[in-house]
Amino acid sequence: MSSEEPPRPGEDGRVGLAAAEPLPAPAEPNAQNKDDDSESVGTVVVAGLANLVIAAAKLVAGLLSGSAAMLSEAAHSIADTVTEVFLYVALRRGNKPADEEHPFGYGKESFVWAFIAALFTFIGGAGFSIYHGVTTIIKGEDSGEYWLSYVVLAVAFVAEGTSFLRARRQVAGESARWGVSQLRFLRVTSDTTVKAVYFEDSAALIGVLLAAAGLGLAQVTGSEVWDGVASIAIGALLLVVAGILAHSNISLLVGRAVPRRMHRQIADELAGLDVVTAVPTLLTMQLGPGDVLVAAKVDFDDEITGADVEQASDEAERRLRGIYPSIRYVFLDPTRGTAGRNHRDGGADV
Template identity: 70%
Template sequence: MSEAEVKSESVGTVVVAGAANLAIAIAKLVAGLISGSAAMLSEAAHSVADTTTEVLLYLALRRGAKPADTRHPFGYGKESYVWAFLAALFTFVAGAGFAITHGVTTILVHEHSGNYLISYVVLAISFVIEAISLARAVRQVRSESRRWRTSPRRFLRLTADTTVKAVFLEDSAALIGLLIAGVGLGLSQLTGDELYDGVASILIGVLLLVVAAILATSNISLLVGRAVPERIHREIERDLAGLPTVDRIDTLMTMQLGPEDILVAAKVDFRDDATGADIEAAADEAERRLTERYPEIAYVFLDPTRSLPGLEGRRARRTQEGSPQESASPQP
């Protein structure tokens, strides 16, 4: 799958999720107002938060895809993390805040109107729509995990494409939230006690807090400048070390510039008999090898340097200041 196809698939996943959440939000709001259920109104707030999040994620994809210019020579990839971080904050403030506050209010003072049927109907329809949206997100996660030769779980944990991660987590949380709302409504109807409806609303809020915290943490890490995963780092190091005129790699640093852009910088000790032409040819070959293996690698910078004494057989340092590390065993 090409980079353009990946971006197109991500946009499609976000658009499908946003359209589904908007329709569901309206239905839940109507059901919540008619029934007076705190859990239904919290689910409506949940869907409104998710819809707004999808809009922000769409902006993240579009803004992050802007081409590089003189003011931003490495492109606008990191801007996508800014919008994705704002999306996580909105989920935290609007969705979770309303759900928890309304749940507490319901437990203390609210009385249910007693009209449960419309809530059950909306919950059932919403579950089907959210399941369809989640199925698309799952297909993309599986497709991209195969492209990166890793498991879907590991891909979700390490991916730099936080839009896919956000849609997957939000749709999963939405299905769980619908089940919680249904249980809360059912218990309130059976017992006549609004405590269960209020507790369900609070649990939905807590669920949103967890999702928002995971997404915010991931985007902050990428905004600061996160390296590629360990397995990819090792493969890049092996490719560079395998160049004919290279003695060893002294320092290797990588950074995610955006969901589909990676920067590679290395201090390379070339053989003493390597000429300037040999070094130029090695630099061209390094870029060809790396971009062939990982098309997401957008920039490759090699700095010829004399190796420090006593480092033979050791792995490249990750930073200029870091101490040399022994070769690590492969991670799964």
């Protein structure tokens, strides 16, 4: 017989990943998280369908008119459509449950797909728009029938506006729930899908206006240079959006901490436990959209028992998840510290 002792299960007999499951959080926040996931999927699907229809209309108008701005807008919408597909995959793949091979879940995979989506916008949309704009300025291609382009742009503006309003409504609701401005929510959120849709729809509306301005100036002045300039401007706009989204996803992939305000509140809650003397080290990481890991070195009162430490650890998890349901795991490491010296100044400065 082997002399190696089997792992010792907890009181409920569970070992491994099953024993690491967090304590139950309040039912209402969990239900809210599921609603958020459904709303994000709906936002991505609506945006994808709108972009697909708009891309086809812009492409036809661009080919018939020969307008560089219209073809750039078609490339813009095609890039957005493919991006929505990547974002949909990000939502589905990122929501896979944890297993022994990926004990912290697959949340970071959503950041990978969102980063790929940003790269596609950078290469597919911006690259084509800038190239075609430069070509139009050099060759002076005729924009053809203007009225068809105007009609398509008007329809596109309405469709993109509808998608944008849905994304804006979701951002407004979630920012109000967290008690922050919409701009700050977009900066700190780990929900890369709604952030991507919001920025891409905003860029799409601005792109439509740029294309219309370029066509209008080309028609009034008789110079196709304006059409090319509009195409380059659309490409530059896509470069900015792709850069913002890529930077955000890279930060999350590397392992970004929670925002500083949330970090301080977590530190204060841990330090506020009766048996805790200090929290000298507090580390946090975004595991995925809506999933946070908390790890801390905690100085417990020297007079308490091991059972008291276990009870305090459970209480800490309940408290933290009661305030922030997105906290998935809480790991506390008993360590020596100095009374009153708490790690409150960590977190992401976003």
